Amino acid sequence: MSEWSVAEPQKLTFDTEVRELRVRVVNGTVNIVGTDEGPARLEVSEIEGPPLLVTERRGTLTVAYEDLPWKGFLKWLDRKGWNRSAVVTLAVPTGTRVEVGVVGAGAVVSGIRGQATIKGVTGDTTLVGVSGPVQADTVSGNLEAQAVTGTLRFKSVSGDLTVVEGSGPSVRADSVSGSMMVDLDPEGPTEVSLASVSGEIAVRLPHPADAEVEANTASGTISNAFDGLRVHGQWGAHKITGRLGAGTGKLRATTVSGSIALLRRPPRDEESAPWEAETPRDTDTGAGTVPAPADGSTDKKVL
Structure with missing residues (x-):
């Protein structure tokens, strides 16, 4: 030694x-x-x-x-x-x-193919081009993952999760009050499971999308950009269910009081600027804000 x-x-x-x-x-x-x-x-x-x-x-x-x-x-x-x-x-x-x-x-990890395990009390972490499996646990530290192609597991008390151009086989995240903004661009089926008590959840799916979708919130607002999904509940609890494409992937999102937004990526040949996840848009109900899609589209159903 x-x-x-x-x-x-x-x-x-x-x-x-x-x-x-x-x-x-x-x-x-x-x-x-x-x-x-x-x-x-x-x-x-x-x-x-x-x-x-x-x-x-x-x-x-x-x-x-x-x-x-x-x-x-x-x-x-x-x-x-x-x-x-x-x-x-x-x-x-x-x-x-x-x-x-x-x-x-602050921590930045880039270009790693091996397994990455992150623990943070208050520090923020950025992952860039990591292709191995990732397990991240924080108290209040935020995690940003860019072009991550491996499985991603995130657990936090109040830390936020931001995924940009995620193409891994699965994303699982749990938080008490942290927000989750997940931009997906997978090559194949992806399983996504997001749960927060009071944090907002926004997911941007590729177009055309391929997933079984179930998203629900007890008292938050819901925004949906896909005509193929059904929105249930006019007052109180809201739920989005349905199948996009062949339904080979899975998307599950759950909050108690946070809002949920399902956004649509433009077709790949039309993409320009990356998703600006930090740009919020007020919903009609006044019960929270959700990010707007970078392509400026407004074909969203809000409850």
């Missing part, structure tokens, strides 16, 4: 093959890039507070604080221990299995 204590900006290169990466930081930034060129590399460009302990053992590279264990990570609420910061950049083989834990730090 090789071990380093990093108390100041430093660069390290690892001659052994890295198959698993574990990173745990408080405040600052973590950048992880998958690459097939050269050995694994680490750069700590900024660091304040206690040193980071870097260890390499039998193909597992760990960059973490000694007093910040992975087990029980989301319950690490020692505020005195938050007085630290580091900016860490790692380049590892694309097939590396990645575990990232952030407390107040």
